Amino acid sequence: MSGIVEVAAAVMLRANGTEFLLAQRPVGKVYAGYWEFPGGKVEPGESVRQALIRELQEELGITVTECSPWLTRQFTYPHATVRLNFWRATAWTGEIGITAPLEHSAVEWQACGTAATVAPILPANDPILKALALPTTMAITMAESEGVERQLERLEQALQQGLRLIQVRDKGWPPARRLAFAEAVTRLAQAHGALVVINDDAEIARQAGADGLHLSSGQLAACTSRPDFTWVGASCHSAEEIARAGELGLDYALLGPVLPTPSHPESSGLGWPEFGRRLNSNRLPVFALGGMKNELLTAAQNHGAHGIALMRGW
The missing domain is CATH 3.20.20.70 (Aldolase class I)
Known part of the structure; x- marks a missing residue:
């Protein structure tokens, strides 16, 4: 293992700002079955914003139209050290899993500020869940x-x-x-x-x-x-x-x-x-x-x- 893997992570917020999306990692991937914020690796030559838009098109079948930077967290897993660039996505076109097949096993909307109803959640996301409970x-x-x-x-x-x-x-x-x-x-x-x-x-x-x-x-x-x-x-x-x-x-x-x-x-x-x-x-x-x-x-x-x-x- 060497270097840090840059990852774009999308905190998708519904229009009322009180719900966010979690996605379940599919069978065959590291941490299969765990829940996370959708997104993926930033490819060479990409900005975080470009990576986030591409990943959500590929994973959820939507096109993000409004997003902004929020937090950056670094976390070391057994297989890699990742820098998670969390961006808030507040508007998109298309319907999740309708305009393209889902790459996740499942997706669930969760309420900000309350305990998640899905488990297990990737450990790097614990501080993010608390931050989502903080009023703006x-x-x-x-x-x-x-x-x-x-x-x-x-x-x-x-x-x-x-x-x-x-x-x-x-x-x-x-x-x-x-x-x-x-x-x-x-x-x-x-x-x-x-x-x-x-x-x-x-x-x-x-x-x-x-x-x-x-x-x-x-x-x-x-x-x-x-x-x-x-x-x-x-x-x-x-x-x-x-x-x-x-x-x-x-x-x-x-x-x-x-x-x-x-x-x-x-x-x-x-x-x-x-x-x-x-x-x-x-x-x-x-x-x-x-x-x-x-x-x-x-x-x-x-x-x-x-x-x-x-x-x-x-």
Whole structure:
């Protein structure tokens, strides 16, 4: 065995974004009977996108029309070391297994965020299944400037409209006041099935019953092992910090500022090309931060983001 095998892996998402496709490896192939994301080896001279489109034409009989980079994971099997380039495919023409014969034993649609109903699944895909449970829009609180009552009112409205991920920031308050706000946000979020992470304070996260912890870039630099929470993320400003978050096994990162923000209008931000460059070969979902609006979600994902993080406009 020598070298790394580049593989294009398709995370096919139905229009509502709540279901993804798994395919079962056929008899005669390595790991026959195991379930995986469809795709295959990148041939010499091909880009990952070209390989993904070709493989899905050959395996499923469809033609992908919209896809974007997402995550890259490297995994060593007994027979090979593979670099899995996961791309999200969100639109295609043709019907699976109708316009051409299936190359898989079976395919099944699975719900994002719930346990898979098929087994066994290739071990390299475990982190991907968890990443698919992560909402694509994060609201970051700013109750210090807006006021607690107004902030909770807006959060209630946003949760009713589908928001499912909140980061409680507001780091300027005394611990007791911050805890009270975190508890109120957590109660509100849990009533809607949403996730809450607390910025910078593991003790408040535990006391508030939050789902996780969000590390500042300073905490990330000082961190030697993954904190013991279901969800852990970090604020990052460079490709190196994103790589560090991946090495620690964190679940997501924020990268920015991408665009000018109301608080720093004089700064042009990274811009989308540089944002995409810093995500090259990222191992974990990354949210675009800075100057984001809901209507920029597609643009962010086209440049490799998992989603967007908003301090205003959520």
